[in-house]
Amino acid sequence: MSKQALKFSNVSKEFAFQEDRTIKDIIPSLFSGKGWARKHLVFSNMNFEINQGETVGIVGKNGAGKSTLLKLIAGVTKPSTGEVAVTGRVAPVIELTAGFHHELTGLENIYLNAAILGLHKAEVEERLDAIIEFSELSEFINVPVKKYSTGMFMRLGFSIAIQMDAPIILLDEVLAVGDADFQEKCLVYLEGIKKAKDKTIIFVSHDEESVSRFCDRALLIHDKKLLTDDTPRKIFKQYNAL
Numbered sequence: 355m356s357k358q359a360l361k362f363s364n365v366s367k368e369f370a371f372q373e374d375r376t377i378k379d380i381i382p383s384l385f386s387g388k389g390w391a392r393k394h395l396v397f398s399n400m401n402f403e404i405n406q407g408e409t410v411g412i413v414g415k416n417g418a419g420k421s422t423l424l425k426l427i428a429g430v431t432k433p434s435t436g437e438v439a440v441t442g443r444v445a446p447v448i449e450l451t452a453g454f455h456h457e458l459t460g461l462e463n464i465y466l467n468a469a470i471l472g473l474h475k476a477e478v479e480e481r482l483d484a485i486i487e488f489s490e491l492s493e494f495i496n497v498p499v500k501k502y503s504t505g506m507f508m509r510l511g512f513s514i515a516i517q518m519d520a521p522i523i524l525l526d527e528v529l530a531v532g533d534a535d536f537q538e539k540c541l542v543y544l545e546g547i548k549k550a551k552d553k554t555i556i557f558v559s560h561d562e563e564s565v566s567r568f569c570d571r572a573l574l575i576h577d578k579k580l581l582t583d584d585t586p587r588k589i590f591k592q593y594n595a596l
Contacts, residue, residue: 356405358441359522359554360427365400365436367422368393396422397578400436406521407551409544411565411572411586412558413593418575420558424448424524427556445471445520447511447528456500460491460510463499467514481517488543489513490536505533512540516547523547526558544568562590 370393396419404410412420425431426438428446453467464485468478486492489509499507508528515523528540545568547553559565565572565586572589574582582592 356407358439359404359406359408360441361403361437361439362400362426363437363439365426365433365438366398367396367419367426367431368434369396370394395578397575397580400580402573402580402583404554404556406441406554408571409548409555409557409569411569411589412556412575413560413565413572413589414575415596419578420575421448421526423575424526424556424558427522428524440522442521443472443519444522444524445515445518446524446526447515448524448526454499454507454511457498459497460489460495460499460502461486463510464514467511468518471514471518471520473518485510485513485517488516488539505536509536516543521552522554522556524556527560541568562586566590 400423412423414420422431424446425448426433427440428444428448429440430446430448432438453470454463455466458466464482465475465478468481469475473481486495489495489512491506491509494502494506499510502510512525512528515525541564544555544557547555548568557565557569569586571583572586573580574584574589574593576593576596582589584592
């Protein structure tokens with residue numbers, strides 16, 4: 355029987371955006387009883403389960419809440435209502451520049467990012483050569499990352515994440531940048547993880563071929579709810595119709 359990696363139970367997420375920009379604007383609003391913030395519902399009553407060893411795609415239009423869903427899994431943000439239950443450490447590759455200090459070198463940022471993901475210095479040093487080799491950035495590893503291209507950020511961030519011992523890996527459109535050869539290299543590596551069935555991978559992408567090739571199933575988020583949970587081909591047929 356498969357063990358559960360994560361579960362969303364009646365999860366809703368809402369953000370508040372401040373409409374009045376200054377204290378001078380806010381004070382009259384408070385005295386009048388007028389709300390000073392506008393609320394935005396990302397999604398509501400989200401329910402699904404993902405088992406250990408599964409690879410699951412998250413599909414939806416821009417603004418549907420895909421990245422927010424990954425941030426809930428990573429613990430970066432909390433649900434407004436409901437419960438997100440996650441078993442084990444999470445290695446997120448959500449925003450390419452998140453966790454990077456632009457004045458530090460690629461090497462220094464490996465230690466920084468690994469520390470953020472919960473690794474000790476000795477653990478980083480054990481994996482350091484593998485991280486640099488996979489990233490193919492040895493020539494630039496001592497260069498400040500502020501000089502890196504978006505593709506170089508992706509290489510380094512992805513290479514750090516896959517060397518973690520985390521049983522859950524979150525990938526948010528990271529294969530949409532960089533050159534085709536490195537994208538293929540990443541997919542081949544992820545397929546190896548998939549075959550081993552020792553890690554759970556949540557994969558956000560608009561690329562039908564990548565999701566269909568790589569994922570066991572996919573979730574379609576639309577109009578603030580989970581619309582469908584099915585095979586990638588069926589999900590994209592419905593997504594394209596939307």
